[in-house]
Amino acid sequence: MKKFYIAALTLFMLISVLPLSAHAGLTDRGNGLVYDDDIDVTWLLNANYPEATMTWTDAVDWAENLVFGGYDDWRLPLSDACTGKGCSESEMGHLYYLEGVSSASPGIFTNVKLSLYWSSTEYDAALAWRFNFKYGTQSTGKKVQRRYVWAVRDGDVAPPVVPEPAGAALFIAGGAVLAVRRLRKKGRLHRRLSRPFIQQ
Secondary structure (H helix, E strand, O other), rough: OOHHHHHHHHHHHHHHHHHOOOOOOEEEEEOOOOEEOOOOOEOOOEEEOOOOOOOOHHHHHHHOOOOOOOOOOEOOOOOOOOOOOOOOOOHHHHHHHHHOOOOOOOOOOOOOOOOOEEEEEEEEOEEEEEEOOOEEEEEEEEEOOOOEEEEEEOOOOOOOOOOOOHHHHHHHHHHHHHHHHHHHHHHHHHHHOOOOOOOE
């Protein structure tokens, strides 16, 4: 019977831990940084950090010179050549279509504007790609136009750690196993002590 309880407890702990550790998507790393483990990039939490719109050239320069959170390798998001709605392969398209981030529903981000954001990807000498977080559309625009900017960098900003709920569950499961072992030992000792003493 005790083996059944141990197996049931272990199974319960594994079921409650697995969904937490297998979760993919956006993680608030603190200090104004959000990690996207789907595409392995880190975003600024504030989608309008400079509180200004810029031409494309100024936006590229701003991102390349940005120092934030101790990192100096920021850039504008990458784009692909998709036009219109459903462009989920670009980094901003991924946020909008796969993570559900929009100006109406920013999720864990702040200041997501209901307008166009520059990407770092050029179309030609006069045009660059941009993304609209109100409608989810991607298009090109003249580089001299003023648009919003959102900085991103490659990789994570923190080493991977075991999520606290998973650690707590493992601690509880380990404690339960130790408690059952201790009870077994006490039971054996009690059985030995309760046997009649036979002299030889």
